[in-house]
Amino acid sequence: MNPLVQTLSIGANRSILDAVKCIEAGALQIAFVVAEDMRLLGVVTNGDVRRHLLQGGLTDQPVTTCMNQEFRSVRFGAPREDLLKAFDLGHNALPGLDTEGRLVEVYTRQMAASAEAPVLARARAPVRMSFGGGGSDLTYYFVDNPAAxxxxxxxxxxxxxxxxxxxxxxxxxxxxxxxxxHYQNLNELLATEHKSLLATIVSVIKPRNGVDIYIRSDFPVGSGLGGSSAVTTAVIAAFNELRQDRWSIYEVAELAFQAERLCFGIAGGWQDQYASAFGGFNLIEFEQGRNVVHPIRLEDAIRSELEECLVLCNTGISHDSGKLHVQQREEMTSQQSKAALLTESVVLCRQMHHHLIRGELQKFGQQLHEVWMLKKRFSRGVSDNTLDRIYETACEAGALGGKLLGAGGGGFFLFYVQPQHRQALTRSVQSLGCTISNFRFESSGVTSWRTKIQ
Structure with a gap:
């Protein structure tokens, strides 16, 4: 039994004198009269006793003769807000009753804050949509050349x-x-030779205690949207939520790169991790000594118009970005003329940035076409006859330009088309087995929060 309930409760068969002793024993100056099953029958205060005695009553009479049956009570487990309002109306103590009317708690103005409950962490990270400069974010290129x-x-x-x-x-x-x-402990996970990406992330974080991790995504595997980086970033952010010395957004992106690229071994660049961590529109610059994310503030009208004019088209063809990046690197490093394509890609990227911030969206859309034509020259694995047919069909239906997102080889096409031609484009690419995915721009990057474990 709750100690305060035990101190302040008195049986219905006890005397008024016993009630006085009970009242004086506690600082609240009140006693609760209960039946044998702890049902609350009434309350007694010094004022109730005085009125009884002034009316000729005796102290050896049963306490039930002077108890007040018109008392204020609350249900056990009542919200703190309800209790505070009752105390603010002048009550000093409130009996907490269960559904059977039994006294199980006595609430006072000195009630303690709720005990600390165990918590879990959640996080979500958005995928990126790349417009230009892809490929220049590979370390072998930007150690010697500015990239964006x-x-x-x-x-x-x-x-x-x-x-x-x-x-x-x-x-x-x-x-x-x-x-x-399932791993018995971190050492067993670390000793596993062929780890999954998720297990690799845990091996980089090295938590001191055990954890359960649950992952789900809004996009298909192999989409070209940087999905594996979004997954990695979300898991790291969930761990970060429970840290006392939290990592910065740059550190989260760097840990994601470490886990995905270096430890798990998925070949690729740096942009996906930074994009997912920071969110919004960004021009990201890469150099030997620094990587810098420059947020882009677009006018609402420009942002809304661009959203209306972009179509996200799922080809239904999955791709392996890691293999494509390996192939691209081999071709780029073996052929100097191809390496120059990345420099041209950076120039195009900066031109697109200029058109975007000025709201010159038609030029922006047309340069998506230039980006795609250039990207196809990066490697023989970027496109094939099926993908070329999809692109040509979209352009015939009204697209000013477009490109495969990610390394290429499959996944999602992004097309720029005036809204009046959108329906024609949709029907044309659907006839080839593609599907259209609705989307909205996301201005925030990875977000995390904690909540009580239910």
Whole structure:
């Protein structure tokens, strides 16, 4: 029994004198009269006793003869807001009753704050939509050449939930892949030779205690939207949410690059991790000594018009960006003429940035075409007859330009088309087996929060 309830409660068969002793024993100057099953029958205060005695009553009479049956009570577990309002009306103590009317708690103005409850962390990271400069964000290029990438994030997310455990076990659940991984402890995970991407992320973080990790995504695997980077960023952000000394956004992006590119071994550049971590429209510059994210503030009208004119088209063809990046690097490093294509890509990127911030969107759309024509020259694996046919069909239906997102080889096409031609374009690419995915720009990057474990 609650100690305060035990101190302040008195049986219905006790005397008024016993009630006085009970009242004086507590600082609240009140006693609660209860039946044998702890149902609350009434309350007694010094004022009730005085009125009884002034009316000729005796102290050896049962306490029920002077108790007040018109008392204020609250249900056990009542919201703190309700209790505060009652206390603000002048009450010093409130009996908390269960559904059977039994006294189980006595609330006072000195009630403690709720005990700290165990929490879990959640995070979500948006995918990126790259416009220009792709390929120049590869380290082998920008160690010797200034590089820049223009991109934005859209409202398709990788979602991560991290639940701390009281033991050392690590369990990883991927809804997208339909997989589960179970490790007895971190050492077992670290000793595993062929780790999944999610297990690799955990091996980089090295949590001290066990965790359960749940992952799901709003986009298909191999989409060209930088999905693996969004997943990596979301998981790292979930771990970051539970840290006391939280990593900066730059540090989150760097850890994501480390886990995905260096430790897991997916070949690729740096833009995806920065885009997913920072969010919004950005011009990201890469150099030997620094990577800098420059946020772009667009006028609302420009942003809205661009959103209306872009069509996201899923080819239904999955791709392996890592293999494509390896192939591209081999061709770029072996053929000096191809390496110059990346420099041309950076020039185009900066021109597109200029057109975007000035709202010259028709020129922006036309340069998407230039970017795609240039990108196809990067490597023989970027496009094929099927992808070329999709692109040509979209242009015939009214697209001013477009490009495959990501490394190429499949995934999503992004087309720029005036809204009056959108329906024709949609029908044309659907006839080739493609699907249109609706989207909205996302101005925020990775976000995380914590909530109580239910």
């Amino acid at each position: 990438v223009l991109s934005c994030t859209v409202g398709l997310y990788a979602h991560a939930t991290l639940i701390p455990r009281t033991d050392l076990k690590i369990r990883i659940f991927s809804e997208d892949l339909g997989t589960e991984e």
